[in-house]
Amino acid sequence: MAKFLKNRELxxxxxxxxxxxxxxxxxxxFVAPANLARVYxxxxxxxxxxxxxxxxxxxxxxxxxxAANLALSGMVAAMLNAAFPGLPIPLIILAAIxxxxxxxxxxxxxxxxxxxPPIVVTLGTLTIYxxxxxxxxxxxxxxxxxxxxxxxxLPRDELVGFPxxxxxxxxxxxxxxxxxxxxxxxxxxxxxxxxPHAAVYTGIxxxxxxxxxxxxxxxxxxxxxxxxxxxxxxAYVDIAAGFELDIIAACVIGGISIAGGIGSVAGAVLGALxxxxxxxxxxxxxxxxxxxxxISGMVIIIAVAVNARAERRKGRVIxxxxxAV
Amino acid sequence: MLQDTLTSRxxxxxxxxxxxxxxxxxxxxSDVSLxxxxxxxxxxxxxxxxxxxxxxxxxxGIYQPxxxxxxxxxxxxxxxxxxxxxxxxxxxxHQETVLFDELSVAENIxxxxxxxxRFGLIDWKKLNADARAxxxxxxxxxxxxxxxxxxxxxxxHLVAIxxxxxxxxxxxxxxxxxxALSHKEIHELYALVERLKADGKAILxxxxxxxEIFRIADRYTVFRDGTMVDEGLIADVxxxxxxxxxxxxxxxxxxxxxxxxxxxxxLTVSGYRHPTEFEDINFExxxxxxxxxxxxxxxGRSEFMQSLIGVTRxxxxxxxxxxxxLVIRSPSEAIRSGIVYVPEERGRQGAIIGxxxxxxVTLPSLSRTSRSGFLKLANEFxxxxxxxxxxxxRAASLDQDVGTLSGGNQQKVVIAKWLATRPKVIILxxxxxxxxxxxxxxxxxxxxxxxxxxxxxxxVSSEIPEIMGMSDRVIVMREGRIAGRFERAELxxxxxxxxxxxxxxxx
Numbered sequence: 001m002a003k004f005l006k007n008r009e010l011x012x013x014x015x016x017x018x019x020x021x022x023x024x025x026x027x028x029x030f031v032a033p034a035n036l037a038r039v040y041x042x043x044x045x046x047x048x049x050x051x052x053x054x055x056x057x058x059x060x061x062x063x064x065x066x067a068a069n070l071a072l073s074g075m076v077a078a079m080l081n082a083a084f085p086g087l088p089i090p091l092i093i094l095a096a097i098x099x100x101x102x103x104x105x106x107x108x109x110x111x112x113x114x115x116x117p118p119i120v121v122t123l124g125t126l127t128i129y130x131x132x133x134x135x136x137x138x139x140x141x142x143x144x145x146x147x148x149x150x151x152x153x154l155p156r157d158e159l160v161g162f163p164x165x166x167x168x169x170x171x172x173x174x175x176x177x178x179x180x181x182x183x184x185x186x187x188x189x190x191x192x193x194x195x196p197h198a199a200v201y202t203g204i205x206x207x208x209x210x211x212x213x214x215x216x217x218x219x220x221x222x223x224x225x226x227x228x229x230x231x232x233x234x235a236y237v238d239i240a241a242g243f244e245l246d247i248i249a250a251c252v253i254g255g256i257s258i259a260g261g262i263g264s265v266a267g268a269v270l271g272a273l274x275x276x277x278x279x280x281x282x283x284x285x286x287x288x289x290x291x292x293x294x295i296s297g298m299v300i301i302i303a304v305a306v307n308a309r310a311e312r313r314k315g316r317v318i319x320x321x322x323x324a325v
Numbered sequence: 326m327l328q329d330t331l332t333s334r335x336x337x338x339x340x341x342x343x344x345x346x347x348x349x350x351x352x353x354x355s356d357v358s359l360x361x362x363x364x365x366x367x368x369x370x371x372x373x374x375x376x377x378x379x380x381x382x383x384x385x386g387i388y389q390p391x392x393x394x395x396x397x398x399x400x401x402x403x404x405x406x407x408x409x410x411x412x413x414x415x416x417x418x419h420q421e422t423v424l425f426d427e428l429s430v431a432e433n434i435x436x437x438x439x440x441x442x443r444f445g446l447i448d449w450k451k452l453n454a455d456a457r458a459x460x461x462x463x464x465x466x467x468x469x470x471x472x473x474x475x476x477x478x479x480x481x482h483l484v485a486i487x488x489x490x491x492x493x494x495x496x497x498x499x500x501x502x503x504x505a506l507s508h509k510e511i512h513e514l515y516a517l518v519e520r521l522k523a524d525g526k527a528i529l530x531x532x533x534x535x536x537e538i539f540r541i542a543d544r545y546t547v548f549r550d551g552t553m554v555d556e557g558l559i560a561d562v563x564x565x566x567x568x569x570x571x572x573x574x575x576x577x578x579x580x581x582x583x584x585x586x587x588x589x590x591x592l593t594v595s596g597y598r599h600p601t602e603f604e605d606i607n608f609e610x611x612x613x614x615x616x617x618x619x620x621x622x623x624x625g626r627s628e629f630m631q632s633l634i635g636v637t638r639x640x641x642x643x644x645x646x647x648x649x650x651l652v653i654r655s656p657s658e659a660i661r662s663g664i665v666y667v668p669e670e671r672g673r674q675g676a677i678i679g680x681x682x683x684x685x686v687t688l689p690s691l692s693r694t695s696r697s698g699f700l701k702l703a704n705e706f707x708x709x710x711x712x713x714x715x716x717x718x719r720a721a722s723l724d725q726d727v728g729t730l731s732g733g734n735q736q737k738v739v740i741a742k743w744l745a746t747r748p749k750v751i752i753l754x755x756x757x758x759x760x761x762x763x764x765x766x767x768x769x770x771x772x773x774x775x776x777x778x779x780x781x782x783x784x785v786s787s788e789i790p791e792i793m794g795m796s797d798r799v800i801v802m803r804e805g806r807i808a809g810r811f812e813r814a815e816l817x818x819x820x821x822x823x824x825x826x827x828x829x830x831x832x
Contacts, residue, residue, distance in 0.1 A: 182699045184691040191688055194679040200636060201668050201675075202689045202742070203657030261679040 008255045008307070012270040019277055026285040037162060043276030044169035045224050045231075047269055049243075050250040051176045052217030054268040057251055058189040059210045060196065060260030061118035065107060066221045067243035068129035071235075073100045073225030075133045078142040078151075078235035085148045092151065096226040097219050103129060104218015108211035118210075126244070133237045144233035155231045165227060172220070177265045185212055193260025249296070250275050253303040274299070336398065338363045338527035339384070339415065339496045344393035346379055353379040354551045357393070361496055361527035366518060368538040368559070369531045370571055371548035372789060377531055380548070381498055384529070385417045386410030397495075414495040418485045418502055424473055431456035431469035434488045459487040462524075464517055479510030486517060497521055498529045501622075503537060515541055533621045535564050535826050547571055564828055565819070572789055572818035580794025581770040585777045587797060588612030592664070592750050592781060594633065597642030602628040603805035606642070610750060610781045615772065617796030618785040620825050625805035626785045627669055630752050634659035634666040646749065660689050663749035667739055669758065669785070675739040678728035682720055683709035685727050686742045712741035717767055736768065744775075751775065752783040757791060769795060789818050801825050 023030045049066055056063045077096040080087060103125070110121040144152065155165040180186035188209045191199045196206050229235045254271025256263030278299060282292040337360035346354040354376045361367055371377050382388040384395075386404030394401050397413050404410040424433045432439075434456045442448040456469035465483040467476070473484065482502055489497055499518075503511045518541050521528055532538055538545065539559060546556040547570040555570050590609040598604035603625040610616050618626045632639045635653040644651045646662055653659045659666070668675055677685055686709040687694050694704040709723050716737040720730060727738055736756070743751060753772070757765040772795060776782055786792050792799055793816050801809040801824040809824030822828075 178699075184695065184698075184700065187684065187688065187691060187700065190680055190684075191677050194677040195675075198668075198675055198677050199688075201634075201656055201666060202677075203655070203660045204688070205655065205657070261677070 009264065009266045009270060011306075012254065012267070012274060016270065016274050016277060019274070019281070023277075023281045023285060027281075030281055030284060037166070039276055039280045040273070041163050041166045042280060043272055044165045045227050046243075046246060046250055046276060047169045047272040048172050048220050048224050048227075049247045050254070050268040050272045051172060051265065052220035053247045053251050054254075054256050054263055054265070055176075055180075055189055055213040055216045056118075056210075057248075057256050057258060058193045058260055058263055059206075059213045060193045061111060061210050061213065062122060062248070062258075063104075063107060063214060063217045064119065064122040064244050064248075065103070065126040065129055066217055066247055067240040068126045068133075069100055069103045069218055069221035070225040070228055070243070071237070071239045071241075072103065072129045072133050072136075073097075073222040074229035074239060075137055075142070075225075075235045075237075077226045078147060078229045079136065081148055081151045082142055082146040089150050089154055093223065093226050097222040100222015100225060101215050101219040104214045104216070104221065105211070107218065108214030111214065112207035112211045130237065130241075137235075137237065139237060142229075142235040147230070147233060152230050152233050155227055165231065168223075168227070172223075173265060173269055179216075180265055185209070189213060190261055193257075193262075195261070246275060249300045252300060252307075255303075255307050257307070271303075335362055337361055338397070340396045341380075341384070342394050342396070344380070344383060344390045344395075346383060346388060346390050352551055354383075354390075357548070357551070357553045359546055359553065359556075361529055362544075363495070363525045363527050364522055365543045366522060366528040366530050366541055367544040367546060368542035369529055369546050369548065370533075370538065370567060372571060372787075375548040375571075376551040377548055378500070379551075381417060381500055381529075381531070384410065384415055384496070384498060386415075411492060411494075414493060415498070416485075416489040416492065416494040416496070417498040417500060418482055418489070419500050424481060424484060424488075426474035427472065429470050429472055430460070430467070430476070430484050430487075433473050433484055434459060434469070434491050436488075438492065455491070456487065459490050460484075462490055462520075463487045464513075464520055477510070479506050479513055482506075482514060483517065486521070494526070496527045496529070498531070500531045501533070502530075503532065503534065511537070533826060535567065535828050538567075539564070568819050568822045568828070572822060580791075581766070581773050582615075582795055583773045583777050585613040585773075585797075587614050588779065591647055593645040595643050595645075597629065597632070597639050597644075599628065599632055599637070599639050599805075602632075603802075605806055607807070608800055608810075610783060612781055613776050613779050614797045615776050615782045615784055615795055617792040617799040618783060618802060619787070619789070619792045619799055619821050620802035620808075622787060624802040624825065626802050627754055628805075629802070630666055630754060630783070630785060634664055634752070636666075657689075660746055660748075663747075664752070665689075665743040665746055665748040665750070666752040667743050667754060667756065669754040676727045676735045679726060681724050682713065682718075682727050682730070682738055683723040685738050686712060686723075686745055688742060690745045708745050709741070712745045713738065715744075716741050716771055733765075733767075740768065740771070748780070750781045750783065752785070754785040755787065756784060757786075757788070789821055792821065793818065803827055 020031055029035060049070070053063055053066060073096040076099055077092050080092050080095060107122055107125055110116050111118050155163060157164045159167055180189070188199070188204050191202065191204055192206050192209045199206055228240060250272035251263070251268055252258065252271070253274050254263070254267035254269070256267055275296065278296060279292070282295065287295070340360040342358050344354055344357045357376070357380065359380070369377055369380070379388060383390050386407045386409050389405065395404065396402060402413055404413065425436070428436070431453045435452055440448045440451040440455060453469050460467065460469060460483065463483050463486040465480065465487070467480065473481065476484065502514055506514060518528060518530070530542055542559050544556065545559055545562060545567065547554045547567065549571060588611055591612050592610040595607050597606035606629055608616070620626050628637070631637050633644065633653070635655045635658055644653065646664065651662055653662065677688070683705050687705040690708060691700060694701055694708055706723060713723065718734055718737045718741065720734065727735055730738065756768050756772070772782055772784070784795060797813050799811045799816060799821065800807055801821060803825055808827065809820070811820060
């Protein structure tokens with residue numbers, strides 16, 4: 001299984017390489033190291049969000065409210081900054097993460113305590129969170145000139161040649177990897193999604209584990225809220241509208257099973273990068289934005305089909321092995 | 326008329342001849358013959374694993390026999406699919422009815438063959454009127470337009486019967502139809518069986534309850550270990566004889582039961598009750614003892630065990646472990662106090678497919694294998710290796726997905742998982758159900774070894790040989806209550822079956 005998963009991730013690495021090669025044919029500068037670093041930086045927020053979504057999907061749930069959570073946390077961060085320009089940036093980030101976590105807790109609590117299907121819960125909170133942004137901001141934008149320089153600068157500041165945003169996403173990858181592979185909670189995510197009934201008997205509280213996954217996705221959405229708003233230097237009701245689909249697409253492309261229990265940090269990161277490369281490359285090779293969306297959609301379906309086939313093939317292999325044993 | 330069927334003047338509605346069916350490693354049915362006659366109820370009797378369900382599945386086209394023939398009337402038929410069997414007039418009513426909760430009663434009755442109007446659309450007026458008529462024939466008078474989910478199980482059975490009537494079924498198989506019914510509903514079902522009989526249907530009635538067999542069946546057929554051991558008229562047989570036919574075989578010799586010095590009581594359960602599932606459960610479990618829990622499917626054994634480990638909550642009752650009063654609110658608390666439960670459904674409740682073997686084993690023991698909140702894979706591997714090797718698990722690597730293992734080996738992984746928590750009491754629910762003979766023997770041998778090391782074992786099993794072969798003491802449950810307690814020395818298969826089925830001792 002581990003070998004197989006690695007294969008799947010290698011497959012994705014191969015697909016990204018082929019994609020880059022194709023792009024190079026049309027537009028060689030795309031693969032210049034500096035440009036690739038720029039593409040990575042541009043994908044950083046998607047990567048962070050995909051890591052949170054992965055935890056939720058592993059437990060057989062889904063979080064459709066991540067982008068709305070991001071927008072609300074981002075708006076609050078921007079408003080805090082606008083109202084109190086002297087507030088230290090780390091404090092603002094902490095506030096965004098705290099708010100994001102709280103919003104995630106609402107999702108988690110509804111799924112856990114009221115036993116409402118996750119897709120319904122987060123579809124509802126998606127709308128509520130977006131509505132709250134409107135209520136808070138009165139529909140007004142917070143523009144670059146209202147934000148302090150420190151607020152806007154942090155993600156762009158360079159550290160050893162790379163922007164802080166890129167470093168931050170790398171740190172998150174490391175932390176989530178540690179969480180998934182080296183803590184009981186990470187193990188519980190897999191167990192709950194792999195077989196919730198069995199997990200109960202093993203002493204794992206399925207509801208609480210799902211709640212934790214939503215807290216994590218909420219926290220990462222909150223962090224991303226600050227990053228998004230400061231990077232693009234604007235906050236309004238509709239930022240990142242529809243981005244929840246990109247997040248889920250990244251997970252699906254990365255081989256995280258919507259049925260739960262299967263997936264890896266590497267898969268989520270590669271899935272996000274794959275989408276990032278496509279989104280960045282298509283404009284430079286002169287493909288219209290409309291075709292871009294169609295192409296992204298096709299990629300998702302192809303990825304799901306490949307994963308589904310791989311799953312089925314795995315079934316057959318099992319039978320042969322079981323007979324051999 | 327009964328005499329007529331006996332002398333075979335009446336042609337059987339359906340006749341099976343020389344049916345055999347094997348699964349890898351198991352011969353489920355061997356050279357079985359069975360005839361069902363119009364207007365007659367045939368009771369099919371046998372222990373779990375005797376081949377009854379395989380036979381039903383062959384009759385309804387879900388399995389194909391390896392050998393033998395099925396004839397309807399004078400014609401030999403094949404049922405390659407469930408639909409083919411239904412078209413030939415064979416229909417089955419299961420314990421848990423297989424109908425659609427969200428559809429109306431009438432839609433359920435006519436699903437797949439609804440009457441159409443001249444535009445090819447469903448003729449709702451006729452549909453509902455026909456459904457009402459069919460329900461009336463089945464002896465029901467409720468409105469066919471209500472949703473099925475609003476009906477109780479007994480009424481759902483009636484809907485299933487009406488559906489059978491709508492396709493003009495000639496053979497009706499009832500697979501433990503009363504197992505989930507209340508007393509009153511059971512009587513309604515008996516009345517229904519009588520009506521079907523009067524209608525000339527051939528009925529196969531599968532039941533573990535002897536009183537109802539004697540009440541409604543005309544004929545009996547006894548299965549044992551995949552063969553038909555006897556058949557005849559109910560009027561000519563006694564309950565005792567049926568019990569003997571059912572269990573009649575030598576047991577005990579093949580079980581690796583070790584003589585263990587039984588120690589002091591370790592677990593005391595008193596006054597356990599649940600509003601709907603069980604009551605008055607009192608017993609003691611002693612150190613080194615294997616306590617068997619026998620009963621029919623649905624007697625409340627698993628339900629009691631699940632509430633003992635905190636999956637469900639009892640309404641009253643106390644547990645003492647090693648003399649200390651325990652309050653168990655969740656499975657993790659049970660595991661911490663040293664009581665573990667190996668559930669029955671290996672697929673649904675046991676192994677976590679997708680996780681590697683070692684992670685399955687260490688899942689409930691992670692607090693022990695980790696250091697300062699971080700998992701230590703080396704410790705996990707060591708723990709997993711220790712317990713899987715004791716169980717003689719055959720796997721290429723502990724890193725492989727449990728899904729790649731055979732059923733027996735998966736069961737070993739699940740048992741290893743629980744042993745790795747170092748419990749004081751281990752509850753094994755149907756530990757060898759559906760696994761091959763080799764793995765069975767390994768599980769039994771290991772159970773004996775555990776007991777000899779001072780672990781106390783509760784074994785829930787519906788297999789009499791296993792219960793008799795492995796237990797030091799047996800508690801029999803029936804309809805949620807303890808119906809009998811037996812020491813190993815006084816155990817007989819007949820006593821167990823009588824207690825489980827509620828038959829009084831023969832005079």
